[in-house]
Amino acid sequence: MSVYQDVTQEHEILDVQTTDCCVVGGGPAGAVLSLLLARQGISVMLLEAHKDFDRDFRGDTIHPSVMQIMEELGFSDRILQLPHTKMHRLNIQTSQETITLADFSHLNTRYPYIMMLPQVKFLEFITQEAQKYPNFQLVMGANVHEVIEENGVIQGVRYRGQGGWHEVQATLTVGADGRHSRLRQLADFESIETSPPMDVLWFRLPRHPEEFGGGMGRFGAGQIVVMLDRGEEWQLGYVIPKGGYQKLRAAGLEALKNSIVEVVPELNNRLELLQDWSQIAFLCVESSRLKRWYRPGLLLIGDAAHIMSPVGGVGINYAIQDAVVTANILSQPLKQHHVEISDLAKVQQHRELPTRIIQAFQTFIQKRIFAPILNENQTFQPPLLLRLPILRDLPARLIALGIFPVHVQI
Template sequence: MAGSARCVVVGGGPAGMVLGLLLARAGVEVTVLEKHSDFLRDFRGDTVHPSTLTLLDELGLGGWFAALPHSRLDRVALAGEDGRTMTVADLSRLKVPHPYIAMAPQWDLLDLLADAGARVPSFDLRMRHEVTGLLREGGRVSGVGYRTADGAEGTLRAGLVVAADGRWSTVRRSAGLRPASFPITFDAWWFRLPRHPHETGDGLVPRMAPGRFAAVIPRIDYYQIALLAPKGEDLRRLGVEGLRQNVARVCPELADRVDHLASTDDVSFLDVRMDRLRRWHTEGLLCVGDAAHAMSPVGGIGINLAVQDSVAAAALLARPLLRGGVTASELAAVRARRLAPVMAAQSMQRALHRAVIGPVMQGRRGAPPRALTGLLDRVPALTAAPAHVLGVGIRPEHAPAFARRPPLPPRAATGRRSG
């Protein structure tokens, strides 16, 4: 079977869903292809930063998001060598409508975007459609080949294909685009432990011990934890008891509940990568989000950079798509607009890797540098700058006029999307 569409977006993550929704609201015929049958993947990027919360308001979706169960983080802190907790990024200082990071399961955000897209006639979301390759005509990408869950194969022609299918992008690889990688010395192992009702606090305070680093994120009724380990070290080989001991060593305040880790199957592995394409496009194809620039999990900024890529792409490409075609120079303009924010975010992450995480992982330090904590102790106002980079970015994108809507009426409960 075959079909046609003005724009095909590959990948139903935040970048793909936002781009599909915005282009559809401009009147562009958009098909979003997602290979899974639902959005239920645990330990995906669950951080929704102030810039994305503002975008949801502009799209008329702020009320929908506010109704979702979520927790809030208003500061990022580090524990010093003397045991004191030092705030390094105080989001409450930001002069924005939402001066905090919202923590919500990514599947809830994606369901929300899918429901908003379903209200637009030109938006077509197809679950269980795995892209298998690219179509080409006259030296340019002209569509995709796909396979459905029941094994049926088909093609879908498009004036533009957008790769929003993540750091292991099938589309990027098929297009022959190769990213330049930065050295990363650690991987992340994600799991959750109970949060007791009397435990308060809305801050992210990483824990450190020589050779181990853990990010403990407070959620509504549990802690979401990333335990870092040197790249190549498989923590599952320690067995569940060895894993519990590692957690108790770096997070002694959670030692009373490590038995909730019943087996190593309770731990999810993230192969941490950081890379960036030198070129984000080829004729008829554009890469955005992790397909263009994989981020470290530090700061949880990857999802928000990906969303901002999509907003910029929609603003720049909606009119060319409506007139019938997108040129190479128009595709290149997306990278030109988004490159500086991406480079700044990756530079910040790499600096934190070198100054804080690296020495801890190498066993040379069990706390952040005294120079850093001392400076922040003397000049608390400095915490606003990293908060701005983390929560807003150096070039926040706002919804173009064609995509803005007044607040939409309350959304009916739809449950989790399953296909």
């Protein structure tokens, strides 16, 4: 018996809607894909589980690759008018020296920087643009609980929200619902996982006007503090060995503050503002990718298909590139109301190699830079990648532009 038949017996469905494409997850991948399809006259329903887009410590980096996509859509000038900061380079500072991990300032692009833009502002902008098309519908507070499957084909989803259960029947369902993807669980996809050697605690403190801007990693004995310029605030990441969070909590908040001061002494006069663990967000760092991103009637993209480490802040940008490639490949089949599994396979074929390369790069940085620093018994030696001039531009290009350029073709 199909999920479709089971659910109709268990729940009273308030309404049934049909659409060409049902996109689950209103993050960067889902929002951009919905906009691109709506521009083509394809009916799209975007389901977002939360009631708004405003959440703490989401990825807020817009890289040159995405700005080029925004330019192709005619949005770049308006996005640059939104409040933001720019990072022209990423540095690593130890007690002995400062090393440039990535210098974006001389890349061959109109946008030689990483833009720090609150994700809520970016998502509001993209969805407002999408709402200009009558064939686009955004549903907030839509918690997808079940997929509709008939004869081995996903036919849509059922979600709970707005006072009850609702059904969406779709030619194609796209899961863009992030690292904790509900659709990935429901459809029982198999993933290939790695084990990053770290987790991160995120928090914010005021930034003084005279302090340097940009982004930097401050390294001490067994300690790493990531500093991201957010205008009037520092967004700070305290990197800890994988599995060390409970030990850190047991030691207490004052011990954490003392450890931070050892690495970044100038924060001493602001750490008193950290008064409770509720001000600190814990990120369990993961890295994985699905063996197969699709089933008949269903495609996963972004973190739903490949969970990215926070190294380089590339997750948003690879998710948006996934969305562009998906729209390029699937717009015509969706207009014909028939998507073959071979069409879905083409999306993975285009995006899997860039994903594997950037994840390998992230693993290299984690193992060759972060892991030795977090291990007090090891001596940190910067890898040749950061020393040899012939290789020094590679991290900047990988982080800023990705492996292959992605362009809007529709």
